[in-house]
Amino acid sequence: MLDDRQPTPPDGARAHASFDAAQASRERDILDVGVGNAVEARRAEARRAPDGGAPAEDGTDADPDDRPDGDEEAKRPGLIRRHPLWLGLGALAVIALAVAGYFYWLVGLHPYESTDDAFVDARQFTVAPKVSGYVVDVPVTDNQHVETGQTLFQIDRRDYDVALAQAEAQIASAKASIQNVDAQIEAQKAQIDVAKAQVTQTQAALDFAKADAARYKDLATRGAGTVQQSQQSTSNLEQQQASLQRAQASVIAAQKQISSLEAQKASAEASLAMAQAQAAQAELNLGYTTVTAAQPGRIVQLSGATGQFAQAGQTLATFVPDEKWVTANYKETQIADMRPGQHAYIEIDAYPNRRISGRVASVQPGSGTAFSLLPAQNATGNYVKVVQRIPVKIVVDNWPDDVSIGPGMSIVPTVRVR
Missing domain, CATH: 2.40.30.170 (Efflux pump adaptor protein, beta barrel domain)
Structure with missing residues (x-):
């Protein structure tokens, strides 16, 4: 520590010289103290600054005299503080370029329309029945989703059950007619066989009558027989010839009857086909009494109701497919x-x-x-x-x-x- 007391100046020149020397020594001491304090302050500031000097390897701080510009660098503000406006404008420019590049990629390289x-x-369509009748059941409601084959409307089917039964009865009648004609054809074929047998029999009798007539004629010529016997044998020959012609005509008539019976059979078969077609139509009409969904979709604008008489083709609802x-x-x-x-x-x-x-x-x-x-x-x-x-x-x-x-x-x- 330095003594702050002021020395008393002696008398005379010696005293004055001693006083000047003491004063100069005192000023040097004060200067040394001031320099030491400044060095300590610099070292403390270097330790507090973020970019201050690193400590020496021996544990002591580096001498600030080795870095003559350390104080100025430590006191100089950062780049952001020196140029905040330019940095902000640069950031905005980068963002603008990024946005412009994105829109160019979005619109210029990959345009959208x-x-x-x-x-x-x-393809929505109306739901309508193909047959007329009273609606007896509506198992769907407005805006309901339905699957393929699901029932939408049920029309009274009793009339169509009767029509199907009548068609089936006509089929049975036509089949019976065909069987009857087949039996008649078989009987007629038997009649043809009988007629052919009569032809054979008549032919044999005719041959005998010819021989008998020739014999009696020869006897009458030689005077051994009577004229009456000759005439009788000639008459028998003519009768047998007529019988043969009749038998042959019977065969032809029987054969022609077969053709007539076959025509009747064809007519019966046509009646059977018509009855079968009527039965098929009756069965279709019976199926049409149940109105079903042709594909998955929704029922909208439902107008059909139970008890309503629906005409064929009348709109009962609108169908919107999936x-x-x-x-x-x-x-x-x-x-x-x-x-x-x-x-x-x-x-x-x-x-x-x-x-x-x-x-x-x-x-x-x-x-x-x-x-x-x-x-x-x-x-x-x-x-x-x-x-x-x-x-x-x-x-x-x-x-x-x-x-x-x-x-x-x-x-x-x-x-x-x-």
Whole structure:
């Protein structure tokens, strides 16, 4: 420690010189103390600074004199503090370039075509019976989903049961008629055999009559026999000839009767075929009394009710099949790169949180107005060109099962064309 007491100056020049020497020594001591304090302060600041010097290997701090610019570097602010505005502008430029690159990749390299002129489409049809009668049962209700073969309406079938029974009775009668004709044909064949036997018998009698007539004629010529016997034998010969002709005619008549019986059999067989056709129709009509679903789908606009008399062809309900797709009416300027098989994203207005995937099935070869009920006629003097709409069919991979989606609902499809 330095003595802060001031020395008393002596008298005379010696005293003055001694006083000056003491004063100079005191100033050197003060300067040394100040330098030491400054060095200690620098070392403490170097230890507190984040980029301060590392301690020496012997455990002591490095001499700040070895780093003449350490204090200035420690006191200098960082790059962010020196240029905050430029760094912010650079970050914004990088973000802008990234966003621009993303949109270029999304739109420039992989363009999409979208339209809000689209809707769910299906081949819905009306449900109507093929036969008339009273509706006795309606086992379905509005908007119900049904499977293939499920009963939709039941019409009173008693009248059609009776018609089927009558047709079956006519079949039995026609079969009996055929059997009767077959029996008559067999009997007639037997009559033919009898007639042929009579011909044979008559032929034998005729041969005998010829011989007998020749013998008696010879006897009468020689005078050994009588004229009466000769005449009698000649008469017998003529009778046997007539009998032979009659027997031969009987055979021909019997054979012709066979042809008549075969014609009757053909008529009976035709009656049988007609009766069988009537029975088949009656059986079909009986089956038509049960109206069933031809494919899976939903019943909408149900109008048939129990006790109602339904005419053949009368609409009782509307059927919407499960097979649905999207009909998107794109502008003709949007379909240049659109091809079947391209992927599509589908958004449903009724369910905005549902995102459905699909693919392009086909592009209609012509505008929508060309196939409308009243197609446009542009052969006029005041023609104005209008961008046409081209229907594009988009099939969906999987429709949601937990929501109701049907024809006419608005759709926003987006097709990736490249």
